[in-house]
Amino acid sequence: MITAGLVEALTGIVGARHVRTAPAERLTYARDGLPTHRRVPAVVVLPGSRDELAAVVRLLAAHDVPFVPRGAGTGLSGGALADGAAVLLVLTRLNRILSLDPSNRVAVVEPGVVNARLSAAAAPHGLHYAPDPSSQTACTIGGNVAENAGGPHCLKYGVTAQHVLALEVVLADGRVVELGSPSGEPWGPDMVGLFVGSEGNFGIATRIAVRLLPQPRAVRTLLAAFASLRAAGEAVSAVIASGIVPAALEMMDQSCIRAVEDSVYAAGYPRDAAAVLLVELDGHSDDAVVAETETVHGLLSAHGAASIRVAADARERERLWQGRKKAFGAMGRLSRDLVVQDAVVPRSALPEVLEAIGRIAATYQLTVSNVFHAGDGNLHPNISFDARVPGLRTRVDAASTEIMEACVAAGGTITGEHGVGLDKLRYMPLIFDAESLAAMRAVRRVWDPEERVNPGKVVPVHACREWSGLRIADRGLRIEQQARSPAQSAIDNPQSAIAPRGAR
């Protein structure tokens, strides 16, 4: 229970300025980057050091109070929200870069360090931090670790998990554990790998050692315009299958192109194109990059690119990227509210799935704009709407669900980088059976037996099986269920919010 005495004790640890209880102050933290979920935390605490944080966590443990870590709050799955029974721990004051070792290409940072600031600090050494979410000017490394964040250049360089070497974590009971080693080699099982992407459910990352990469010496950026989504999707498959691994391979559809061109981020994208691909090639040798660029140019032409523009210089490249990175913001202009979706499909399924999304948008009479990491098959179909219009929210939810089902039916998954949080809980039974969900929950309880850190996120508890005792008796039944598709199991689960139609 959160009592006046507890608030006083919190104040004793972090100082009165850093404990926020006034309703207006707490309201500031009621949402993350996704406007559709809202929860007002009971208390907001901003610790100023790792020791303050650990003391706060121990105090909360002693009072049996749940808590939620929060970085910059740019998350897009409702992950950093705390309700009236929980304390929100905002980590933005833990923002020091603790060390930067250019010869071993390793940096150690506190969780509140903003992503772009780390790359800026590494730049004088000819290095950068590769994962580059489009929110990188605001989001924190701690939030990136919790979500296993991606970004356009993760196609070639890998997502956050591939760049985290070691972690210091404060567990739910206040104990501090050290995971991984300075080189990234684990001491035992890969606990760092397990922690990354756990969305705050396993504890709070308080120190993060990451790998830095050399900045590429040669870069080429192309913008190719297509007359249909299908053609653009096929061009993506062709590039991937060619064996050339572009640094980035992004797609924007016409709705997104026009939103960007109407905004201050206008990048000169062709407004009449059905889709554009933004392809970047980079490497150590200019000769090789030029040769690969020619090959990719040829593939794009062969797959129907109506026009291909190669950025002439760094300024033009910046401008092409600016439009892409600010596309979400630009889409905000289309209407009052925006649902940013996130799903992944096998790359060869892109043409079909994009067409299916178009059909779903038409059925529900909604504006869906696509801007996404095409090279990874990581879609972001975004729905623009005005939540004040009666009934519209229901239509948006129904369309979102159908889009998720279409992606799962194509062999994909419900989130590629934004995480499950609150928003995707209802879709988890689409891809995991009850046993697998129960296994996840059991693992969470190894880290946090009382499920006090970021409660109610990631695993839909009602859909889990019981994970204790012997169940030999129902084994026959279980195997029979196994033979059915996960989507089918979701239908059988009366509490599931989803009644999917298509099986995988």
Place this chain on the structure above:
Amino acid sequence: MSLLDRVRALLGDDAVEIASGPDAVPRVAPASPDAVALLLGTARQEGWRVRLEGAGTWLPADAPADLALTTRRLDRIPAVEPQDLSATAEAGIGCDLLRQQLADHGTWLALDPPGLAGRTLGSVVATATAGPLRHGFGPVRDHVLGVTFVTGDGRLVQSGGRVVKNVAGYDLTKLEAGGFGAFGVIVLVHLRLRALPRADQTLVLEGTREDLTQVAEDVAAAGLQPAALELMSPALARRDGWALAVRLAGSAALVAAEEAGLRGASGGRFTALRAEEAHGFWMRAAESFATRPITFRTGGLPDSSDELLDLLQHQVGDEWVSASPGVGAIRWAGDTTVDRLRRLRRTLAGLEVPLTLERAPWPIRSAVGHFGAYREGVGPLVAGLRRTFDPGEAFVVAVEGSD
């Protein structure tokens, strides 16, 4: 009913291999993931102790157990998707067979694990044994998109998926990759593939360790990004001196540019191998590791590789050593004692360098443990995870040592 009769009744006659292992432990080869689950569910009920085997070419099949579970009949490749650069394979498929099938589809799994070519995929994933290609393509876990595994009490659990980017749920795949089978039997693996490189060139330079270490540093400083950059002891490389082997793989343009860069960085001293020479060179080095009784790996910072090689030479010898200085990984093979291994692990732990015992005869394995010298607070977490995935302690795995 005897154990074997029970197993026959559960899984059918052909699941039991009459010719049991050298230590007379009966060997059971389930033919499907469900059969594995059935067997382990029964093992939990009966209190049977089970050891896991792939093809049995890597870890010696010598752990004391009531039965040996081999994955060798789980050898199907349900899907190869060249368009998506992904594949799904059962855990018992031999790496060599898998490689052939992938190549037929123009695809490639960029892993070159130590051991014999017929090692099962599951054993490579479970022991996370990457080879020299780790330099360019990352550790084993980076190639695994998802797995299905069976827990010690017979539950089938899926994690990850078959798409290349996925953050749905906790990443249990990371626990299975390198878990040495302590957290489940991997039955199915979804893999990230690459297109078969259009060009694949290996170049070797012979010299003293000191000299080659400097060359490796120069190569890294020049910004080159080879697929492999491996420093090998003379015995391993089958040369008179130490060898620095560089592998370049990718488009023809990329390989040509890297080769030119390499020549520049090294003063043109490397010798290019012909394709079949290169194949034999890497294969023999990989196989050599399986011919010594003990193998371990260590992971330090790149700039500590030389110091770590000195330390190994001093404490356990350096006849069979292979190092990836660019990523700080070293693999050692040879023969040594429990005491020396323990002492070495302690010394390395003081330098913040983990030592993972990859293979050794059971008496050494069980005394030293695959893992050890955990950092603050990690032991209880590992123990908790083991209880979760193997509540009856059915799996005979030397996770931690006995000291």
